[in-house]
Amino acid sequence: MSEKNEKYKKVAYYPGCALEGTGHAYNRSTKQVGKALGLELDEVKNWNCCGAMEVKNIDPKIQTYLSSRVLSIAANEMGHDVVMAPCNGCYHNLKKAEYDLEKDEKSKEVVERISKKAGHKTYEAGEVETIHALDWIKDAIGEEGLKERVKNNLNGMKIANYYGCMYTRPRHIFPEKDQGPGSESTLEPHFMDDLLEAAGAENVDFPLKTACCGGAHTLSDSDTSTKLVLNILKAAEASGAEVIATECPTCHSGLEMHQIRAEKKYGEKTNVKILYFTQLLGVALGLNAKQVGVHENVSHSMEFLKEKGLT
């Protein structure tokens, strides 16, 4: 058993704001999958927003501070050395804060100044490692471990794995990626493909894995977002996918919302289902669809899962 394998069995858990709102089902399914796999999540105490995609446009260093506070609590108040964030936005921002605090003196100064005034210990780069929910399951359990635990094989369900932007870009904030065999690729990510394949899915060849859903402007420039989402939905269908698997609450709700908007506004109807990868892993592990929050999704997948004999 590798060192990582043990280290990821109990991690600090940073759900973030979206997982308490529109991404509720992602929160529920992540926790349930963790439980089913015997992995322990210790929620970061009294956490705050990481700054999402918006605060950096006011000032990037405020985002660095916001993310650093979360890392500081996990490291200094809870004694963890790993923080797991399932939301791509949170994951990206914690990684970016780590990078900035390691490389940029000015960021350090600002974070130290605000941390002091806020009355908590300043986070120092290197105190914790930030990982995504995909890293967590992939390294703590792995494909083989997952295969052993699968109760309801996904039985060749055709899945397009959609990773979005913030899991791989910009590349420099993810130094552990692109390190050869076994590591994640920023150009053609595959961790979600690997896990779902182990659960019995048939991954389709999907060219828009890291395309943008327009999440940053989902409300401020809805027409652009609808066009971008429609591209993704149509490409998934053209690739033969029955389901798009997601790993980010912003992408997920963006796909759901603009699937409806595309139909209402442009008369473009698509039927591909949209599910969090944790929901798919959950039903494969024998949890029922409600336990992993399928009923909390905007798009309806209950019937589909029933037809597949998965719930």
Add this chain to the structure above:
Amino acid sequence: MPIHEEHLIRPENIKTKDNLVIDGIDVSGHWSTFIESRVVTDYNEEMEEEIAALPGGEFIHRCWQCGSCTNSCTVNAINPEFNPRYWIYLIRMGMESELLRDKDIIWQCVSCNKCTYACPRDVFPEGVMKATSHWLELKGHTEKSPSMHFDEVFAEQIIETGKIEEGRTIRNFFKRTGQSLTQDWMIQMVKNLISNLPVKLLISMGLANVLRPKTRNWAAAGAAISEYAEEKQEEQREALGLTELVEMAKQETESLESKANS
């Protein structure tokens, strides 16, 4: 004959003639495409420096115009007018009036960072787009974009409570930009959501509107962030040469007020 670097020329300045004779030589067919000559006198030499002074714009000077940003751009794929490489070129040349022709679309960058990924010179074009749209607003060339309104509503909520409650952010944003919340697709979305959910969860979601999610003991952090943000804004105004204008406006208002009072 195709024009090299056509991206950098406005379509209306490209003239193609089917039949053309120059100095008695028939150049129809081959050498028939020309760029309209023009004289540019309104160079703004400060523009590059000012945009570089705003967050995200710092590395604009590194650009060597390879075009990887535009080539990889998500928005360019659905709107060819959206051209980061061209705007970086204009900013570095100081061609302000040319840049202003695209002032209403620059804010539409979706921050997907494909350009940042592709850029061989670490210009961080995504940051340059944000800095440029910010510059356009600060200089008064454009109204605040819907995106900036959204960022502000969002940041204000974090400074106040430490957390985001999406429902509130959405309502505040729609209010600030004067949009209706009852658009057909939005209603359909809520209908879909409600049709699946158990009553218990709906009640707890409703309560989230009353019991707002908050980070405890947040006041000191919120105040420190606010103080820092105000300092940065002041620095930016100074870098853009706006401080004097703000002072003048203040004095004018004060003198008008004192006149009104006396």
